[in-house]
Amino acid sequence: MKEMKTIIKKELKRFFTDYRILFSLFLPGVLIFIMYSIMGSFMSKAMDPKITEFNVAIVNEPEEFKSFLKVEGWEVKINEKDYEKQEAIELIKNKELDLYIAYDENFYMNMESYEVGSGEPPKVEIYYNSSAESSAIIYSYYTECLDEFESTISNKFDINPNINENYNQVEDKDMTVQILSYVMPLLLTTFLFTGSLGICSESIAGEKERGTIATLLITPTKRSHIVLGKIISLGITSMASSIVSFIGLILSLPKLTGTSFDFSSYGVGTIFSMLGIIVVTVLLFTTLLTIISTISKSVKEATSYSTPLMILIILIGFSNFMSSGAVANHFLYLIPFYNIIQSLIGIFSLSLSTLDLLLCIFSNIFYIAIGVFTLTKMFNNEKIIFNK
Amino acid sequence: MEVLLEVKDLKKTFKLTKRQQKLNCSKEKYKVAVNGLSFNAYKGEIYGLLGPNGAGKTTTLRIISTLIKSDEGDAYINGISVKNNPGEVRKMIGFLTSELKLEDFFTPNYLFDYFATLHKMTKEEIEKRKTELFERFGIEKFKEVKICDLSTGMKQKVSIVISIIHNPDIIIFDEPTNGLDVITAKTVTDFLFELKKEGKTVILSTHIFSLVEKLCDRVGIIIEGRMIKDDLLSNLTKDKSLEDVFFEIYKQEVGE
Ligand SMILES: Nc1ncnc2c1ncn2[C@@H]1O[C@H](COP(=O)(O)OP(=O)(O)O)[C@@H](O)[C@H]1O
Numbered sequence: 001m002k003e004m005k006t007i008i009k010k011e012l013k014r015f016f017t018d019y020r021i022l023f024s025l026f027l028p029g030v031l032i033f034i035m036y037s038i039m040g041s042f043m044s045k046a047m048d049p050k051i052t053e054f055n056v057a058i059v060n061e062p063e064e065f066k067s068f069l070k071v072e073g074w075e076v077k078i079n080e081k082d083y084e085k086q087e088a089i090e091l092i093k094n095k096e097l098d099l100y101i102a103y104d105e106n107f108y109m110n111m112e113s114y115e116v117g118s119g120e121p122p123k124v125e126i127y128y129n130s131s132a133e134s135s136a137i138i139y140s141y142y143t144e145c146l147d148e149f150e151s152t153i154s155n156k157f158d159i160n161p162n163i164n165e166n167y168n169q170v171e172d173k174d175m176t177v178q179i180l181s182y183v184m185p186l187l188l189t190t191f192l193f194t195g196s197l198g199i200c201s202e203s204i205a206g207e208k209e210r211g212t213i214a215t216l217l218i219t220p221t222k223r224s225h226i227v228l229g230k231i232i233s234l235g236i237t238s239m240a241s242s243i244v245s246f247i248g249l250i251l252s253l254p255k256l257t258g259t260s261f262d263f264s265s266y267g268v269g270t271i272f273s274m275l276g277i278i279v280v281t282v283l284l285f286t287t288l289l290t291i292i293s294t295i296s297k298s299v300k301e302a303t304s305y306s307t308p309l310m311i312l313i314i315l316i317g318f319s320n321f322m323s324s325g326a327v328a329n330h331f332l333y334l335i336p337f338y339n340i341i342q343s344l345i346g347i348f349s350l351s352l353s354t355l356d357l358l359l360c361i362f363s364n365i366f367y368i369a370i371g372v373f374t375l376t377k378m379f380n381n382e383k384i385i386f387n388k
Numbered sequence: 389m390e391v392l393l394e395v396k397d398l399k400k401t402f403k404l405t406k407r408q409q410k411l412n413c414s415k416e417k418y419k420v421a422v423n424g425l426s427f428n429a430y431k432g433e434i435y436g437l438l439g440p441n442g443a444g445k446t447t448t449l450r451i452i453s454t455l456i457k458s459d460e461g462d463a464y465i466n467g468i469s470v471k472n473n474p475g476e477v478r479k480m481i482g483f484l485t486s487e488l489k490l491e492d493f494f495t496p497n498y499l500f501d502y503f504a505t506l507h508k509m510t511k512e513e514i515e516k517r518k519t520e521l522f523e524r525f526g527i528e529k530f531k532e533v534k535i536c537d538l539s540t541g542m543k544q545k546v547s548i549v550i551s552i553i554h555n556p557d558i559i560i561f562d563e564p565t566n567g568l569d570v571i572t573a574k575t576v577t578d579f580l581f582e583l584k585k586e587g588k589t590v591i592l593s594t595h596i597f598s599l600v601e602k603l604c605d606r607v608g609i610i611i612e613g614r615m616i617k618d619d620l621l622s623n624l625t626k627d628k629s630l631e632d633v634f635f636e637i638y639k640q641e642v643g644e
């Protein structure tokens with residue numbers, strides 16, 4: 001045990017104090033952030049100059065509220081025509097109308113005479129489409145105005161009170177959830193893989209090339225401890241590298257896409273599930289890449305042998321772009337790689353069951369164990385270790 | 389005399405890859421590198437393995453050092469089988485060859501602690517041994533310099549120190565001066581003479597006759613994987629030079 005810790009400490013010291021390695025580990029994350037941010041700011045400048053025009057339809061608007069929509073610098077076009085609700089919703093879906101506001105009849109009068117706790121308060125319903133930026137902007141502005149007003153008169157009316165009514169006309173409910181569940185599993189696994197690729201390919205094949213592996217093998221340290229020490233230190237380092245890349249991506253995402261992401265739907269459970277998946281994924285990749293590195297005669301060979309694995313993982317990531325949501329069949333959560341992508345889709349779309357999460361994590365631990373066992377066997381096999 | 393290393397009927401055959409077949413200019417699929425090799429090395433003696441390139445010296449020494457496994461036969465150190473109990477054997481041997489390298493990135497001080505810990509030495513043992521060895525080889529001043537920034541001579545000294553860190557019962561040298569410049573090579577030969585003075589047990593493979601003549605108590609001549617002669621140096625040479633004796637034997641064996 002002590003020997004394993006010694007090996008881990010030494011490897012980590014190497015990874016985290018060698019400037020060249022540090023550079024290769026953490027530069028990608030920083031670059032991703034800088035590049036995407038710059039790209040994003042260029043794109044937003046080129047594509048949409050600040051939105052100042054809005055298309056609104058209002059039914060039964062109280063005189064007293066007319067000032068809400070008179071905003072300095074904004075041009076709010078108020079449609080005179082009295083739309084039917086259904087007609088307006090259609091227009092909002094098609095993004096021809098930004099906002100449809102329907103007050104109850106005699107809204108202001110009823111509100112003034114309303115006693116809190118006695119029957120239904122008067123209400124206002126506001127329809128919008130969060131996937132249209134102009135709609136999202138004016139919706140949040142208008143509800144803010146109403147909220148502010150409402151708080152001064154102690155809650156005498158309701159905004160969008162009907163929980164069964166869908167006020168947001170975006171095609172699916174939560175856009176953040178949807179976008180993330182489409183793109184993130186692929187991006188995350190790719191980052192986790194590339195984060196491990198460099199150092200893992202280098203690990204054993206590099207030691208073979210430099211002739212340092214035999215110096216280690218001549219010590220009485222157990223082969224399994226050497227293998228575990230290598231895997232764990234590589235895993236920790238890969239994880240640090242991929243997480244930096246991932247954070248770089250997350251931070252630059254709003255700038256790149258021009259929409260702000262609302263992560264509030266994701267709770268603590270999500271974070272822990274995600275952490276679990278990330279840990280097993282990194283360890284699985286690390287184990288596989290180290291096996292490849294061990295088979296290889298040189299770092300170059302190891303890198304080229306690892307490319308097909310990378311392509312495979314990207315393909316599996318893409319194959320799920322078409323389907324919506326995670327699969328339900330439990331057995332599918334036992335298939336290597338596929339289960340990782342599916343679980344991530346499930347996590348991001350908030351639809352992963354605990355059973356499937358556990359199936360995924362434990363099956364991966366099982367695969368990692370097989371990998372470590374195989375590696376130990378390989379370390380005992382002179383044909384593999386001394387095949388320079 | 390106490391036998392420290394007993395080598396018994398070692399046999400090792402390598403399966404050749406296509407590339408190796410081409411390099412050897414032969415269509416043979418297998419290469420018998422060591423072919424039923426036996427010898428004993430005694431406590432406090434220096435044993436020299438002499439033989440032409442490709443005779444099987446490195447293969448033999450690698451089997452003894454537990455880096456590779458023999459197909460047949462076994463070697464015993466203090467009676468412990470290399471094949472069945474390599475972990476125990478590793479505690480008793482030191483192995484030095486130009487093929488075993490140290491990681492460039494670390495300092496002698498760090499590597500010393502690292503390998504000493506892997507040899508399960510305690511903190512006090514490590515500090516005591518470090519002071520002793522660093523002083524003896526003049527590493528003290530350079531102990532915080534990375535291996536890659538050391539001179540070749542100093543690098544070699546650190547390699548020696550690491551290989552004897554656990555004070556092994558027997559030290560195995562495989563062509564230790566191969567590829568070294570004369571001054572660095574001298575570091576190694578000096579060390580060998582010191583070991584002789586201290587009465588250590590050493591196995592040394594080389595093809596430098598003069599070194600064997602000056603150093604070794606016992607000599608084994610290996611040709612094509614077989615032990616042709618295994619005797620005390622004095623019995624072998626009598627009044628002739630080792631070089632002459634070797635080539636006589638070689639001619640008889642290979643016939644040229
Ligand atoms: N890993 C290997 N694969 C194939 N052939 C090998 C391997 N190691 C050694 N040999 C062959 O075995 C023979 C003996 O090699 P070696 O023990 O290195 O000889 P020496 O050290 O005496 O020069 C040589 O012909 C060499 O080519």
Ligand SMILES: [Mg+2]
Binds near residue numbers: 445446447563
């Ligand atoms: Mg050799």
